[in-house]
Amino acid sequence: MKTYLGLDLGGTNAKYGLVGSRGEVLERGRFSVRSERGPDGIIEEMIADLKALRDSAPSGGKPLGLTVGAAGRILTDEGVLVFAPNLPGWRNVPLAGRLSEALDMEVHLVNDADLYTLGEWLAGAGSGLDNLVGFTLGTGVGGGLILGGRLFTGSFGSAAEIGHMVIEPDGLPCGCGSRGCLETIASATAMTRTAREWLAEGRSSAFQGRPDDLTAATLFDMARQGDRLALEVFERVGWALGLALTSIFNILGLEGAVIGGGASAAYEFFLPRMRKELASRVFAVDADRVRLAQATLGDDACLAGAPAMFAGR
Amino acid sequence: MKTYLGLDLGGTNAKYGLVGSRGEVLERGRFSVRSERGPDGIIEEMIADLKALRDSAPSGGKPLGLTVGAAGRILTDEGVLVFAPNLPGWRNVPLAGRLSEALDMEVHLVNDADLYTLGEWLAGAGSGLDNLVGFTLGTGVGGGLILGGRLFTGSFGSAAEIGHMVIEPDGLPCGCGSRGCLETIASATAMTRTAREWLAEGRSSAFQGRPDDLTAATLFDMARQGDRLALEVFERVGWALGLALTSIFNILGLEGAVIGGGASAAYEFFLPRMRKELASRVFAVDADRVRLAQATLGDDACLAGAPAMFAGR
Numbered sequence: 244m245k246t247y248l249g250l251d252l253g254g255t256n257a258k259y260g261l262v263g264s265r266g267e268v269l270e271r272g273r274f275s276v277r278s279e280r281g282p283d284g285i286i287e288e289m290i291a292d293l294k295a296l297r298d299s300a301p302s303g304g305k306p307l308g309l310t311v312g313a314a315g316r317i318l319t320d321e322g323v324l325v326f327a328p329n330l331p332g333w334r335n336v337p338l339a340g341r342l343s344e345a346l347d348m349e350v351h352l353v354n355d356a357d358l359y360t361l362g363e364w365l366a367g368a369g370s371g372l373d374n375l376v377g378f379t380l381g382t383g384v385g386g387g388l389i390l391g392g393r394l395f396t397g398s399f400g401s402a403a404e405i406g407h408m409v410i411e412p413d414g415l416p417c418g419c420g421s422r423g424c425l426e427t428i429a430s431a432t433a434m435t436r437t438a439r440e441w442l443a444e445g446r447s448s449a450f451q452g453r454p455d456d457l458t459a460a461t462l463f464d465m466a467r468q469g470d471r472l473a474l475e476v477f478e479r480v481g482w483a484l485g486l487a488l489t490s491i492f493n494i495l496g497l498e499g500a501v502i503g504g505g506a507s508a509a510y511e512f513f514l515p516r517m518r519k520e521l522a523s524r525v526f527a528v529d530a531d532r533v534r535l536a537q538a539t540l541g542d543d544a545c546l547a548g549a550p551a552m553f554a555g556r
Numbered sequence: 557m558k559t560y561l562g563l564d565l566g567g568t569n570a571k572y573g574l575v576g577s578r579g580e581v582l583e584r585g586r587f588s589v590r591s592e593r594g595p596d597g598i599i600e601e602m603i604a605d606l607k608a609l610r611d612s613a614p615s616g617g618k619p620l621g622l623t624v625g626a627a628g629r630i631l632t633d634e635g636v637l638v639f640a641p642n643l644p645g646w647r648n649v650p651l652a653g654r655l656s657e658a659l660d661m662e663v664h665l666v667n668d669a670d671l672y673t674l675g676e677w678l679a680g681a682g683s684g685l686d687n688l689v690g691f692t693l694g695t696g697v698g699g700g701l702i703l704g705g706r707l708f709t710g711s712f713g714s715a716a717e718i719g720h721m722v723i724e725p726d727g728l729p730c731g732c733g734s735r736g737c738l739e740t741i742a743s744a745t746a747m748t749r750t751a752r753e754w755l756a757e758g759r760s761s762a763f764q765g766r767p768d769d770l771t772a773a774t775l776f777d778m779a780r781q782g783d784r785l786a787l788e789v790f791e792r793v794g795w796a797l798g799l800a801l802t803s804i805f806n807i808l809g810l811e812g813a814v815i816g817g818g819a820s821a822a823y824e825f826f827l828p829r830m831r832k833e834l835a836s837r838v839f840a841v842d843a844d845r846v847r848l849a850q851a852t853l854g855d856d857a858c859l860a861g862a863p864a865m866f867a868g869r
Contacts, residue, residue: 372711373711374710374711388807388808390703390708391708395703395704395808396809397687397808397809397810397840397841398685398686398687398809398810398811398841399809399840399841399842400809401809401840401841402807402808402809402840403807403809404806404807404809404839404840405806405807407802407803407806407839407840408803408806408807409723409799409802409803409837410722410725411725412723412724412795412799419837419839420836420837420839421802421836421837421838421839422837482725486722486725489720489722489734490720490721490722490803491807493717493718493720493721494701494715494716494717494718494721494804494807494808495701495708495710495715495807496709496710496711496712496713496714496715496716496717497710497711498711523733523734524722524732524733524734524735525734526717526720526732526733526734527710527712527714527715527717527720528710528711528712528714529712
């Protein structure tokens with residue numbers, strides 16, 4: 244059986260695993276990313292843990308390669324982590340090359356939203372599709388694109404910044420410098436902010452605390468209990484996602500979209516409006532034929548995507 | 557010298573030519589498309605004219621293949637013209653196969669906006685770029701995508717419907733059934749409609765006729781003479797194109813955009829606002845590093861694109 248190693252490098256934790264060629268996670272491990280150790284210390288720990296996993300591979304065969312996912316600006320072809328907002332001190336680190344030398348295997352470095360999309364494509368909600376977009380709804384809104392059965396990263400390694408599609412030209416300022424980006428409406432941060440603002444305006448709701456005490460988790464609970472304000476927040480999220488999907492499907496003629504990330508916990512609440520907006524607007528595809536799906540792999544998606552970077556897996 | 561045949565099938569005229577491998581048009585011809593002759597009659601004329609051109613190829617060598625561009629819904633892989641709004645009676649015509657048999661050569665059938673983009677990429681304003689979008693501003697707004705150095709048509713042969721990106725969610729109704737599409741602002745039709753509406757509202761302008769008598773050509777002339785109303789129309793066009801480019805570049809990380817079609821005659825008037833909107837909003841690319849360019853090949857673009865459908869040209 245062909246196996247691969249995967250590592251998902253976050254700002255506080257690194258998760259790693261041994262993965263079969265269809266994206267099935269066979270073994271798992273994790274370690275704390277203590278930023279005071281700096282890149283060199285953290286890379287040392289990666290190497291030690293991955294070597295142990297490599298050498299203990301239960302099938303007896305050595306894993307054929309490693310894929311590392313990280314948040315930030317990455318040059319996949321060069322294997323360089325240019326900049327990572329959650330990893331202070333990491334600048335232009337040739338991570339793939341260092342790991343490849345130490346582990347004696349082919350190593351790919353990709354953006355974590357890209358790797359999540361590859362995982363859902365290989366083993367999750369996007370399986371079987373040649374052309375697919377993945378959304379991650381978290382603190383921000385990220386994404387990945389599979390085009391023609393391959394990860395597409397564009398000319399500068401930076402494609403699929405779908406959180407920064409313009410939805411409302413005169414909307415709220417976004418951290419990127421623009422206004423009205425999808426992220427200003429459909430990230431977990433934005434959902435909570437919208438609800439707090441509506442509470443502060445005095446809209447009625449079952450939530451009786453101070454607006455600033457409302458969290459995303461509370462908002463999801465409120466929706467489950469039928470709270471009208473919470474449901475209207477997700478109606479707005481569905482509207483924005485439906486507009487984004489309309490433009491993406493019209494531009495790319497995709498077969499499907501997978502929606503994951505922490506705030507996709509509210510999928511059932513924003514799905515109806517998202518689907519309705521898409522169906523009433525889209526032109527280049529038949530809205531009944533394309534697949535809209537919630538991500539199914541949860542935290543495993545990045546590990547599951549590891550084999551997808553290897554041709555002939 | 558390697559040569560190819562190209563044919564651009566319009567609703568009233570068909571233009572064809574002999575094309576060198578770098579997209580240089582060596583010989584040209586045309587015939588009237590009389591729809592009363594039906595698909596069979598028109599295909600007969602195509603075959604006769606293309607055979608004559610094939611056999612007269614001045615280099616002595618036989619052209620290596622033919623690419624046909626047509627407006628409408630096309631299945632490029634199957635070579636089938638599914639439906640063409642300007643060609644009554646054409647439904648599911650296996651055009652590539654029929655021409656291939658009659659001419660004894662490889663034949664590709666592609667959407668005309670795709671073929672225009674291939675032409676500008678091979679021999680025009682988009683040359684040298686691996687990832688590129690082409691816009692055509694005409695009666696509607698069409699487009700094409702080159703991704704990874706190849707034409708990208710998506711899962712259903714229908715990608716690059718960039719005229720139907722949503723710019724203003726609550727904007728004007730579009731023929732596609734949505735609202736606020738790019739086409740409702742940036743097509744020649746929309747430019748003229750905007751100007752007529754503003755005239756009818758009594759906005760001041762050098763144009764003294766009845767609003768309904770204003771044409772696109774007049775509008776371009778007015779802009780050249782500094783008419784404020786005309787310049788504001790193109791300001792709005794530049795705003796919409798800048799928003800569309802922002803979302804496209806954020807999604808695809810492209811290196812450039814080429815803007816052609818009849819209404820690109822106003823390029824100099826909408827460029828400043830288009831560039832400003834893009835520069836102030838885009839995130840995934842450096843606005844100073846990407847190429848924004850007016851198409852350079854004019855009516856030859858579709859013929860010039862013919863060799864681009866052949867690998868190893």
